[in-house]
Amino acid sequence: MLSDYQKKIIELMCKQELLLAKLYEIFADQFPEHKAFWQDLAKDELQHAEWIKKLYQAEEENLTAFSEGKFNPSAMNIYIENIEKTIRRAENKEITLKMAISYTLDFERSLIEKNVFSHFEIIDKKFAGIMTKLESETRRHLKKAEDMMARFR
């Protein structure tokens, strides 16, 4: 079973991944010289949203998927608003290549620093891999963004 609050958490986490995918797709279009870099990130984010959606299966299967622990919905809402604001700026062509790399770095780093994926306690082992995978994938994204940034210093 999932509580309404848990469903809300899953929804926010999915939204976060889908918005990052959207932002990276815009960057892929706007900076064709680094198209593959952002397309790969965008593709990964879509995959992450699919993994998160697997938590909904707990509802049908009557499993206790996770405990919400220290999850902070208002922090996540602020994070989501920041991505939305950045998408609007990118759509208005207000973002340079260097800024785009810097935003990518900030967004990925913030997920790690705020421990977004480790605030949960996964209870049913069926779901155990999901948060671990999300965390390690986000660390990989952070590293990619850092390497890209290093080329611009």
Ligand SMILES: [Fe+2]
């Ligand atoms: Fe992600």
